[in-house]
Amino acid sequence: xxxxxxxxxxxxxxxxxxxxxxxxxxxxxxxxxxxxxxxxxxxxxxxxxxxxxxxxxxxxxxxxxxxxxxxxxxxxxxxxxxxxxxxxxxxxxxxxxxxxxxxxxxxxxxxxxxxxxxxxxxxxxxxxxxxxxxxxxxxxxxxxxxxxxxxxxxxxxxxxxxxxxxxxxxxxxxxxxxxxxxxxxxxxxx
Amino acid sequence: xxxxxxxxxxxxxxxxxxxxxxxxxxxxxxxxxxxxxxxxxxxxxxxxxxxxxxxxxxxxxxxxxxxxxxxxxxxxxxxxxxxxxxxxxx
Numbered sequence: 684x685x686x687x688x689x690x691x692x693x694x695x696x697x698x699x700x701x702x703x704x705x706x707x708x709x710x711x712x713x714x715x716x717x718x719x720x721x722x723x724x725x726x727x728x729x730x731x732x733x734x735x736x737x738x739x740x741x742x743x744x745x746x747x748x749x750x751x752x753x754x755x756x757x758x759x760x761x762x763x764x765x766x767x768x769x770x771x772x773x774x775x776x777x778x779x780x781x782x783x784x785x786x787x788x789x790x791x792x793x794x795x796x797x798x799x800x801x802x803x804x805x806x807x808x809x810x811x812x813x814x815x816x817x818x819x820x821x822x823x824x825x826x827x828x829x830x831x832x833x834x835x836x837x838x839x840x841x842x843x844x845x846x847x848x849x850x851x852x853x854x855x856x857x858x859x860x861x862x863x864x865x866x867x868x869x870x871x872x873x
Numbered sequence: 874x875x876x877x878x879x880x881x882x883x884x885x886x887x888x889x890x891x892x893x894x895x896x897x898x899x900x901x902x903x904x905x906x907x908x909x910x911x912x913x914x915x916x917x918x919x920x921x922x923x924x925x926x927x928x929x930x931x932x933x934x935x936x937x938x939x940x941x942x943x944x945x946x947x948x949x950x951x952x953x954x955x956x957x958x959x960x961x962x963x
Contacts, residue, residue, distance in 0.1 A: 728899050747898070749896035757897060759898045761907045766906040767900050768899065768906055771897065791894075792891055
């Protein structure tokens with residue numbers, strides 16, 4: 684595991700003004716940029732690239748959808764430095780209609796953890812009444828919470844706090860990919 | 874779970890991957906690098922194939938009723954060639 688992914692907490696922030704597509708930054712607890720993420724617009728098959736800095740010369744992660752049209756889409760996460768697949772994330776299409784729900788998978792698609800929105804009631808309020816209620820997600824291995832994703836109350840800038848409680852249980856690169864997909868895929872639906 | 878054959882794009886090692894990984898990536902057991910798993914036939918392919926099949930059956934039946942067996946054979950033959958082209962030619 685490389686140094687940038689060894690922290691206990693991260694902050695993901697969506698850039699407000701981008702011409703086409705979307706851009707996100709991931710900061711470490713000291714405020715240093717860990718990842719600069721570029722999501723291209725009009726891509727049939729989602730292909731998100733994460734770089735080490737603003738120059739976007741050193742690629743760190745690739746998140747790529749398996750199919751162009753897929754209701755329960757799966758996204759592979761590849762470490763660009765080593766060229767190996769870290770794991771995958773699968774969105775549970777039908778369940779996510781009411782409450783965002785994802786499955787974290789290992790390199791050969793075995794489930795390792797489940798990500799869910801905090802409560803069904805709050806999920807319904809966000810969907811049918813107002814999306815001003817900030818989201819909170821729990822990533823659990825069995826009953827044990829290993830990562831928490833918390834959205835800040837800010838109607839203008841999408842920001843997530845990522846707290847990694849157990850880096851041994853879920854690969855931190857996969858945990859960060861989860862935050863990126865929450866912001867890029869679920870955030871787009873709002 | 875069914876498995877699909879994969880040839881590593883980096884070292885050429887042939888191996889098998891779970892079919893759920895179609896269109897995605899799997900780590901090669903030899904060099905450990907991520908290599909793409911062939912996505913196989915897309916849903917759009919099956920939509921095209923099914924669409925031509927349904928239209929073909931409909932038009933062949935219509936041609937057989939109005940133009941007799943010869944008409945049905947001609948129209949049916951055209952659609953059969955189209956289906957074979959979609960299945961094996963595309």
